[in-house]
Amino acid sequence: MRMETNHxxxxxxxVLSLGLLATIPAAAQESVSxxxxxxxxxxARESPRPAHVRALNNSLLLLHxxxxxxxxxxxxxxxxxxxxxxxxxxxxxxxxxxxxxxxALSFAFSPELLADLAAKFPESAGLxxxxxxxxxxxxxxxxxxxxxxxxxIGLYSKxxxxxxxxxEWLEVHFAGQSSANLQSGATLQAIGVQVGSAIVASSAxxxxxxxxxxxxxxx
Numbered sequence: 001m002r003m004e005t006n007h008x009x010x011x012x013x014x015v016l017s018l019g020l021l022a023t024i025p026a027a028a029q030e031s032v033s034x035x036x037x038x039x040x041x042x043x044a045r046e047s048p049r050p051a052h053v054r055a056l057n058n059s060l061l062l063l064h065x066x067x068x069x070x071x072x073x074x075x076x077x078x079x080x081x082x083x084x085x086x087x088x089x090x091x092x093x094x095x096x097x098x099x100x101x102x103x104a105l106s107f108a109f110s111p112e113l114l115a116d117l118a119a120k121f122p123e124s125a126g127l128x129x130x131x132x133x134x135x136x137x138x139x140x141x142x143x144x145x146x147x148x149x150x151x152x153i154g155l156y157s158k159x160x161x162x163x164x165x166x167x168e169w170l171e172v173h174f175a176g177q178s179s180a181n182l183q184s185g186a187t188l189q190a191i192g193v194q195v196g197s198a199i200v201a202s203s204a205x206x207x208x209x210x211x212x213x214x215x216x217x218x219x
Contacts (some may be wrong), residue, residue, distance in 0.1 A: 028037075032112055053107045056089040060117070067120045079121055086117075086124040092197050093129065101173040101200045108200075109191045135189040135200060136165045138172070138191050138206070140182050163199070173201045182206055 032111070063082045070078055080081035096104040109117070111131045118125035141160040161172045161179050172179075172190055186208050 002143045013015050035111070047199075049092060049099060050103050053089065053096055053104075055084055056092060057107060057109075059085050060089060064113075064117060064120060078212050079123065082121045083124045086121065086127050088193060090127040090129075094198050097195060097198045097200045098171050102175040104173075104195075105193060105202055129193045129195045131193055133188065133189065133191050134163060134165050134170065134194070136163045138163045138182060138184065138188045139184055140179070140184045163190070166196075170194065170199050171199055172201055172204070174201050174204065176202065177204065183208065 036037070036103055041106050060082065063085065067075065067078050067082070093104055093107065096107070107133070114128050114130070118128055139162045142157055143160070144157050159179050160180075161174075161182055162169050163172050172188065175192065180183055186206045188204055188206045190204040192199055192201040192203070
C-alpha cells in the first residue's frame with residue numbers, strides 16, 4: 001500500500017512538472033509577441049504642428065551655435081538663414097497658441113536665450129517671443145461655429161478674449177485655466193509669453209472693474 005502511494009506521488013509530481021514546462025514556452029512566446037507589437041507601434045507620434053515648432057527650435061539653436069563660431073564672412077549668410085527660420089517659427093508658434101496654448105508655452109525660449117538671439121539676429125528680433133506681465137481691460141466674445149464636415153455634434157462655441165494694452169488689442173489664450181468665467185469690462189493681469197499680437201498666459205487674475213487704464217511690465 002505504501003509503495004503504491006509513493007508511485008502515485010511520483011506520477012503526480014511528473015505530471016505537474018510537465019504542465020509547468022508546457023506553460024513556460026507559451027508565456028515566453030507571449031512576452032516576445034508583446035515586445036514585438038510594441039516595437040512595431042514605436043513611440044507615440046507628435047502631432048504635426050508641435051513637431052514643426054520643435055524642428056524650427058532645433059534649427060534656430062543650431063544657427064545660434066554657428067553664429068557664435070562664425071568668421072566675419074560667414075555671419076551674413078547665417079543671419080539670412082536665421083531670418084527665414086525665425087519668420088516661419090513665429091507664424092507656426094502663433095498658430096500653435098491658437099491650437100494648443102500649453103504646448104506653445106512649452107516651446108518658448110528662456111528670456112536669457114531670447115536676449116542673446118535678439119543680439120545676434122537683430123533684424124529678426126521683433127519676431128521673437130517676449131516674456132512679461134500684461135494688464136488691461138478685456139473684451140470677451142463667444143461665437144458659435146458649425147461642426148466639421150461629417151461630424152455628428154451640433155454647433156460648438158469658441159470664446160475669444162482680447163485685452164487692451166496701451167491701446168493695442170492682444171488676444172489672450174490660457175495654458176492652464178479656463179476663460180469661461182471672464183466677462184467683458186474686467187481687468188485682466190496675465191503672466192506669460194507674447195508672440196505677435198497673441199499672448200499665452202501661464203497664469204492670470206481678473207477683477208471686475210470698469211477701469212480703462214492698462215499697461216505692461218516686461219520681465
